[in-house]
Amino acid sequence: MKIVGVRRSRNDSTVEVATLSEQGDEVTVIAALADFWADPAGHLSRPPTGPTLPVASVERVPPVLPDARVFCIGLNYSDHAAEGSFRDQDLPPYPTLFARWTRSLTVDGAEVPVPSNEEGLDWEGEVVAWVGAPLVDATPEEALAAVLGYSAFNDLTSRRAQKLTSQWTLGKNGDRSGPLGPIVPAAEVGDLKQGLQLRTRVNGETVQDARTDQMIYPVGETLSLISHTLTLRPGDLLATGTPAGVGYARTPPRLLQPGDTVEVEVERLGTVRNTVVGNHHRSEAVRAVHH
Structure with a gap:
C-alpha cells in the first residue's frame, strides 16, 4: 500500500489522504487530512470508502x-x-x-x-x-x-x-x-x-x-x-x-x-x-x- 496526499482541485485547499494504485494511475480517497491523522492506524485497517479518481485529475501534495x-x-x-x-x-x-x-x-x-x-x-x-x-x-x-x-x-x-x-x-x-x-x-x-x-x-x-x-x-x-x-x-x-x-x-x-x-x-x-x-x-x- 502507498499512501499519498491529494487536492481534487487547485482552487480548493482541502487536502485528503488517499491510497495510490499499484499502476500509479489512480487514487482512492481514505479521509480528510485531519481525520486521517486523528486515527491513522484505524483508517489503514479498513478498506477506503472514498471515491477512486484518476491521478491526472488531482494535485499531489504531502499528506502532512x-x-x-x-x-x-x-x-x-x-x-x-x-x-x-x-x-x-x-x-x-x-x-x-x-x-x-x-x-x-x-x-x-x-x-x-x-x-x-x-x-x-x-x-x-x-x-x-x-x-x-x-x-x-x-x-x-x-x-x-x-x-x-x-x-x-x-x-x-x-x-x-x-x-x-x-x-x-x-x-x-x-x-x-x-x-x-x-x-x-x-x-x-x-x-x-x-x-x-x-x-x-x-x-x-x-x-x-x-x-x-x-x-x-x-x-x-x-x-x-x-x-x-x-x-x-x-x-x-x-x-x-x-x-x-x-x-x-x-x-x-x-x-x-x-x-x-x-x-x-x-x-x-x-x-x-x-x-x-x-x-x-x-x-x-x-x-x-x-x-
Missing part, C-alpha cells in the same frame, strides 16, 4: 498536517560523518537534531528551485519515519511500534546558507526542497535495522549507495529521546539522515544545477524523482498564488 513537526537527524551514517571530517570517536552520544518546516516539503515530480544566492543544491537521500500514535517518555521499543510507515525522502540542501551560521535551519528549508515519497505502512517495510538499500542518482549516475542498517542513531531510540522532551503526535516526521556521497564533499564539489534530475530510491519504498529549476520559478509561483 500544517502543525506537524519535521525532525531531522544530522550525521547519522559514519561514512557521511567522515566525509564531513568527523571521526567515529568524535561523534556525540546523542543525535544532532534540526528542524524543517512543513512548508518546505513537496512530492515526487515537483520542480525544486535553486535559491538566487546558491551555486546549486546538494542531494541527501534519506528515509522518513511517520509517527502514528502519541509518544510521551516512550521507550525505544514503544517508539518504534508507534511508527505508522516510512517514505523515501530527499533532504535537498542550500549549502551556502547552511554554512553561514552554526545552525542549519536556513539551508534546510528552501522552497520545495524536501520531496517526500508515498507512505508505505511499517508492517510492509519492517525494521530499518534489517538494511534496506538506499540509492541516490543524478541524471542516472549513482552518487549514493548505502543500507539503512548503517545508521548510528536508530529510529526507535531517536523518537524515544525526543519524546522525553516534547510530546510526539500522529503526523510528526523523522528524517533519518543521509549516507556518504553528497556533492559538497566531492573533489571538486558537485551541486545540482537547473535541468538536473535527482532520484532517491529506497528498497520497499520506491523512488522520489525531481527536476531542479532556476530561481525565477520561485517568483513565478508567488505570482500564480496571488492571481
Whole structure:
C-alpha cells in the first residue's frame, strides 16, 4: 500500500489522504487530512470508502498536517560523518537534531528551485519515519511500534546558507526542497535495522549507495529521546539522515544545477524523482498564488 496526499482541485485547499494504485494511475480517497491523522492506524485497517479518481485529475501534495513537526537527524551514517571530517570517536552520544518546516516539503515530480544566492543544491537521500500514535517518555521499543510507515525522502540542501551560521535551519528549508515519497505502512517495510538499500542518482549516475542498517542513531531510540522532551503526535516526521556521497564533499564539489534530475530510491519504498529549476520559478509561483 502507498499512501499519498491529494487536492481534487487547485482552487480548493482541502487536502485528503488517499491510497495510490499499484499502476500509479489512480487514487482512492481514505479521509480528510485531519481525520486521517486523528486515527491513522484505524483508517489503514479498513478498506477506503472514498471515491477512486484518476491521478491526472488531482494535485499531489504531502499528506502532512500544517502543525506537524519535521525532525531531522544530522550525521547519522559514519561514512557521511567522515566525509564531513568527523571521526567515529568524535561523534556525540546523542543525535544532532534540526528542524524543517512543513512548508518546505513537496512530492515526487515537483520542480525544486535553486535559491538566487546558491551555486546549486546538494542531494541527501534519506528515509522518513511517520509517527502514528502519541509518544510521551516512550521507550525505544514503544517508539518504534508507534511508527505508522516510512517514505523515501530527499533532504535537498542550500549549502551556502547552511554554512553561514552554526545552525542549519536556513539551508534546510528552501522552497520545495524536501520531496517526500508515498507512505508505505511499517508492517510492509519492517525494521530499518534489517538494511534496506538506499540509492541516490543524478541524471542516472549513482552518487549514493548505502543500507539503512548503517545508521548510528536508530529510529526507535531517536523518537524515544525526543519524546522525553516534547510530546510526539500522529503526523510528526523523522528524517533519518543521509549516507556518504553528497556533492559538497566531492573533489571538486558537485551541486545540482537547473535541468538536473535527482532520484532517491529506497528498497520497499520506491523512488522520489525531481527536476531542479532556476530561481525565477520561485517568483513565478508567488505570482500564480496571488492571481
